Amino acid sequence: MSNVIEQIKQGNEIAFKKVYEQYWKTVYKFTCMFVSDNYEREEVVQEVFIKLWEIRNSLKEENEIDGLLFIITRNLIFNKTRKSMNELKLKETLKLAEEASNEMEQDLEAKDLALYLDKLIDLLPEKQKLTFILNKKKGLSIKEIAEIMNISEKGVARNLYLATKFLKQHFILFIIIWLYLNARH
Template sequence: MEDNELILLLKQSDKDAFTALYKKYWRQVYNFSRLYLTGKDAAEEVVQEVFIKIWESRDFMRQEDNFKGLLFIITRNLIFNQHRKSLNEDFYKMTVISAMESSYDIEEEIEAKNLSDYIDLLINELPPRRREIFNLSRKENKSYKEIAELLHISEKTVENQISEALKYLRKNISMLALFL
């Protein structure tokens, strides 16, 4: 049965249609979650939450909606929400928001916030010393020379660490773009 037919039945609270959609897509949701979550349990929890949200929002679904796209958006938001609790506001959130056009809608604002949270997550994944150097440069606006003096390292080391951090961020942000 096609997705649009299953969505129509789902809107009528048909549990068999829900089960069919679950069986058809749970693995894709799980695999996508595993890209960003380290634990199997966390990914399984996201799968459960995604399908709970699908069931709870079935009345608002349209038969012509792209179901796979909806699954991706819900999954992505749940993953970001898990990390949002532990992340602090910083320079990147302000940069992402200010870079947006003045006439943006709510969806773009949410996407910018999610991207900013994702950047925070990536920064937290950097090795501790690289993260410290990167934060001194980007959050505290210290020069390479100031950082080198503060940490008793060479300016070249600071430059290399910043360069590696930026490469890591660019690589992972471009990987995210493949899923959008």
């Protein structure tokens, strides 16, 4: 797939069309889980591939296109959802996702979770990433991290809070996509 990514980065529309043809149904099916209106579903799919084309210069060869499409789709859907859903409906959806994550947690393979968590950690801003790694993976206290990073303990606590909040939000989304992908097989 890295060859296709390189071709897309160079503006090769044929390579882009191949990616579109290979993935549009998957993007559409995922969108169906969150968007009920057919027109809006098609709009989301179109926006996903427009966004992919717009960011083609920043694609990395090691990126997996399906993961990138998932992230773009998820972001578009949740941006649209925030605009159109009332707060109660959003709470219900998150509650269902949380319940699904609790039910499926035992079935998820530890390796998949660790890989996904590492990918999420890599998305964190540098200070949050370092704080999280030092605290959760290395077992250092907030005071020890503050000394190492030469920032206040409150700064360390804030970085840790923001990192943990980001990881929790995206973990629930990972559970949803994992359930969807496994339901297809």
